[in-house]
Amino acid sequence: MKATTRFIISLIWYGMIGLAVAASFGVDVSSVILGSAFASVIIGLAAQTVLSNVLAGLALLISKPVKIGDRVTIATWQFGSVFPTYPPKFFSQDILINGFTGSILEIKLMYTFISDDENAVLAIPNNIILSSSRFRTYRDKIVTTVRFPVKNMDVDSAKMKAKKAVERCPMVVEHKILIDEVYQDSYVLKIIALCKGNRQEVCRSEILESMLKEFSNSAT
Known part of the structure; x- marks a missing residue:
């Protein structure tokens, strides 16, 4: 971030020096500025995506809505929420967030790099990161449903039995057990x-394996 700021300041400084030198040789500085402004517009239109990513990268580095090591889900406006179904084929009341999920590895000017659950590294443009909804979870803990x-x-x-099964799971820190759906039989x-x-x-x-063992013991 400091190196980027120094580069921008140096660029502006050298530009001002260049204009001063040109003026000392009798060059019409106003024409140079006008031509530079026109060229900047053309270049800006041609490189709109690149510039938007760079500006978004600067905004991410300054505001720090996410940090390296955070586990996040990046959900853009193009993807809505979806309702999943689970065996035994009953309709779930949960909502899945449709997006890219993983841990942030690095934030650069153009891209943010995220490692997903399969250890694949995703390079997501910073303008998508900045304009998307960001769902952040614990760095070292996660909620599982x-x-x-039961019949x-x-x-x-x-x-x-469920309480005994869950308490045997080394990964579980806290838990609660609810009745979610009721059927005829x-x-x-x-x-x-957590x-x-x-x-x-x-x-x-881990929880399902422990539950299956606990309930299969009662059936035998």
Whole structure:
């Protein structure tokens, strides 16, 4: 950031010196300024995307809405929210944010680099970062939601078993267990857990595995 500021100041300073030298040799400075302004307009129109990315990069570096290491979801206006469906094919009340999710590796003038959950590095133009909605999560913790269908068991017993199963998961820091859906012969437990790390699928897998073991023991 300091190097960029010094470069801009130096550019302006040398430009002023150049105009002063040209004026000392009798050059019509007003014509030079007018020609430079016209050329700047043409170049600006031709390089609008580049300039918007650079200006957005400066804004990101100054205002710091996100920082290196933050886990974020970048959702642009082109993509709306979507409702997911989960087995056993009931309609979920959750909303998924459709966008790019990952951890910020580096913020430069033109691009912000984000590492996704597959360790692929995404280079997102800074004007998209600046104009998008940014959803930031904990750096070292993430909230995970797990649904688990239950049949032929009273609610209190099921919640007790779910509590034992979740408390056995090393990744889970805090949790709560709710009744999410009720059907004629079954219901769905909803576990909302605050987990260590920033990978939802890893924590969800750990909770589901523990739940399956706990409930399969009761069935045998």
